Amino acid sequence: MNDPVLTLENYLAVGAILFVLGTIGFLARRNLIIMFLSAEMMLQGVAINLVAFARYRGNLQGQAFTLFIITVAACEAGIALALILMLYRKRKSLDVSLWQDLREAGQEPTLDEEPLELPPLESPLPTLTPSGLEPQQPRETSHV
Amino acid sequence: MRVQPPLLTFAAVTPMQDSWSIVFPVILAMLAIYLLLPRPRSLPRLWGAAAAALALLLAGGFLIARQVASAETVLFCAFSGIAIVAGGLMITLRDPVRAALCFALVVLSTCGLFLLQAAPFLMAATIIIYAGAIIVTFIFVIMVAQQGGQSDADHRSREPFLACVAGFVLLGALLAVLRSTYNTRELDAVLDLTALAAKQSSYKKIRTVLADDKSAQELASREAVQMRDALNELVSGWEPTGDVEKLKDTLSKLHEHGLQVRKGYGSLQVPAGLPISSFSRPGSEQQGKPALPAENVAYLGRALFTDYLLAVELGGTLLLVATIGTIAITARRPEGVS
Numbered sequence: 320m321n322d323p324v325l326t327l328e329n330y331l332a333v334g335a336i337l338f339v340l341g342t343i344g345f346l347a348r349r350n351l352i353i354m355f356l357s358a359e360m361m362l363q364g365v366a367i368n369l370v371a372f373a374r375y376r377g378n379l380q381g382q383a384f385t386l387f388i389i390t391v392a393a394c395e396a397g398i399a400l401a402l403i404l405m406l407y408r409k410r411k412s413l414d415v416s417l418w419q420d421l422r423e424a425g426q427e428p429t430l431d432e433e434p435l436e437l438p439p440l441e442s443p444l445p446t447l448t449p450s451g452l453e454p455q456q457p458r459e460t461s462h463v
Numbered sequence: 464m465r466v467q468p469p470l471l472t473f474a475a476v477t478p479m480q481d482s483w484s485i486v487f488p489v490i491l492a493m494l495a496i497y498l499l500l501p502r503p504r505s506l507p508r509l510w511g512a513a514a515a516a517l518a519l520l521l522a523g524g525f526l527i528a529r530q531v532a533s534a535e536t537v538l539f540c541a542f543s544g545i546a547i548v549a550g551g552l553m554i555t556l557r558d559p560v561r562a563a564l565c566f567a568l569v570v571l572s573t574c575g576l577f578l579l580q581a582a583p584f585l586m587a588a589t590i591i592i593y594a595g596a597i598i599v600t601f602i603f604v605i606m607v608a609q610q611g612g613q614s615d616a617d618h619r620s621r622e623p624f625l626a627c628v629a630g631f632v633l634l635g636a637l638l639a640v641l642r643s644t645y646n647t648r649e650l651d652a653v654l655d656l657t658a659l660a661a662k663q664s665s666y667k668k669i670r671t672v673l674a675d676d677k678s679a680q681e682l683a684s685r686e687a688v689q690m691r692d693a694l695n696e697l698v699s700g701w702e703p704t705g706d707v708e709k710l711k712d713t714l715s716k717l718h719e720h721g722l723q724v725r726k727g728y729g730s731l732q733v734p735a736g737l738p739i740s741s742f743s744r745p746g747s748e749q750q751g752k753p754a755l756p757a758e759n760v761a762y763l764g765r766a767l768f769t770d771y772l773l774a775v776e777l778g779g780t781l782l783l784v785a786t787i788g789t790i791a792i793t794a795r796r797p798e799g800v801s
Contacts, residue, residue, distance in 0.1 A: 325535055325536060325539055326645060327645070328526070328641050328642070328644075328645040329526055329527070329539065329543075330576070330580065331641055332522075332526055332637075332638060332641055333543040333546065333547070333576065335634060335637040335638065335641070336522075336547050336550075336634065337546060337547070337550055337569070337573075339630045339631065339633055339634040339637075340496075340547070340550040340551060340553075340554055340630075341550070341554075342626075342629070342630045342633065343496060343554055343626050343627060343629075343630035343631075344553065344554030346621070346622070346625075346626035346629065346630070347500055347554070347620045347621055347622065347623045347626035347627070348500075348501075348554060348620060348621075349615065349616050349617075349619055349620065349621055350559055350616040350617055351616070352559050352562075352563070352601060352604060352605055352608075353553070353554070353559055353562050355601075356553060356562060356563060356566045356601065357553070357554060359566065359593075359597070360550055360553065360566065360569055363546075363569060363570065363573045366573065366577075366585075366589075367573060367576055367577075370576075370577055370580045370582050370585060371580055373580070373582070374580045374581055374582075379762055379763055379766045380766070380770075382582050382584075382585055382759075382763055383763065383766050383767055383770070383771050385582075385585055386585065386588065386763075386767070387771075387774060387778055389585075389588060389589060389592055389593075390778040390781065390782065391778075391781065392592075392593075392597075393592055393596070393597065393782070393785075394781055394782055394784075394785035395785075396597045396600065396601075397600075397785050397786065397789045398785055398788055398789055398792070400600055400601065400604050400789075401788075401789040401792040401793045402792060403604060403608065404604060404607065404608065404793055405792055405793065407607075407608040411610075412610075412614065412615070412616060413559075413608055413609070413614075413616045414614065414615045414616035415616070415621075416615065416621070429621070431503075431615060431619060433502075433503045433504060434503065435503050435613045435615070435618055435619075436503055436504065436505075436613070436618075
């Protein structure tokens with residue numbers, strides 16, 4: 320009966336889903352770069368919310384706010400990447416668990432027990448056809 | 464009767480039964496992400512992908528199913544679907560380069576959603592800044608810092624189960640509140656009843672229609688209760704011998720008012736005549752407000768440089784400080800010099 324069109328609910332739901340995916344990525348992944356990408360994805364979810372509210376209220380305050388979010392995200396990305404590079408230079412790895420000596424006092428360190436899977440076997444080395452006897456080579460001799 | 468369109472009412476005001484339907488797709492999605500997160504001995508990925516697809520279909524069914532197929536709906540489904548799938552891939556793929564490309568896809572489809580919501584300037588700015596600058600920088604850093612082969616960083620997760628539970632409990636709560644806030648089923652029923660009563664031919668029949676409806680005791684949403692009370696008051700206060708046509712006229716007016724309230728539920732159709740922002744009113748040549756996408760850049764600029772002037776200055780300062788900080792952090796210093 321009442322004309323069904325897209326409502327605020329749809330956009331808010333998409334924003335919430337992106338935000339939660341970003342949260343899970345930030346909590347569960349161990350690569351520093353992917354952790355920061357997840358944080359950026361949370362910001363994207365918030366931006367969708369703000370722009371949807373801007374349209375719902377019929378003014379531009381939400382859009383202006385989103386512009387400031389983009390500004391702060393750009394600053395954050397620059398500094399985060401600089402920090403990642405510096406951390407990589409110290410430990411030669413992007414694994415965030417290598418920095419777990421920064422943990423709270425009294426916490427047990429987490430250890431990786433299960434070994435990583437071996438990489439799949441390469442195809443065996445190529446075999447060359449036998450090439451017969453080695454021809455006689457002139458040997459260098461010295462008469463000292 | 465005076466009913467304000469709600470912005471966000473608390474979930475306690477409206478019934479929660481309807482929102483239980485969201486639990487199943489949320490649990491499926493949790494299972495999918497849990498199965499797909501990287502770990503040394505990977506769980507069956509095909510099952511995870513199947514669970515993810517099923518969860519997406521179910522959630523789409525709940526959120527979209529009531530819509531008519533229009534260009535906006537189709538575009539919304541496409542953009543949001545791509546954004547969600549790429550977001551899921553981003554946190555589950557092992558290769559960081561692929562994850563960065565998936566993030567670019569998330570950003571691009573978010574830009575599509577911005578465009579659907581009448582924000583063309585933000586779309587352009589996001590594409591230029593995120594997809595143009597940030598992604599490229601990320602990929603440069605990955606090229607500098609990534610080493611080949613398997614590594615702890617990419618092939619292990621930290622507490623995947625707890626992370627999934629935390630995230631999806633949050634998501635379930637958010638979606639349940641959204642559904643119960645924007646639940647218009649009761650108001651729709653009362654509106655239907657009003658329209659039906661306005662069509663009857665005599666006062667007696669109108670009373671019978673209202674008496675036959677038993678749902679009045681169970682109404683929980685505030686607007687529906689107010690509407691129903693107004694209806695009862697109007698009909699029972701009417702002289703039985705009075706003018707039926709006038710009563711019917713009043714009933715249709717009530718119905719129209721209710722429709723206005725109904726449209727206030729999360730409707731993205733903008734009411735006319737509001738100022739762009741609290742201080743920057745449209746110029747004198749422009750009485751009322753143009754539809755939102757029109758002159759987006761001009762009005763956004765006006766809002767930025769009147770209402771948010773201080774914030775713009777602070778943002779510029781922040782960018783400058785961040786640039787200097789980045790250079791200071793990455794500069795290589797000789798050993799022993801600090």
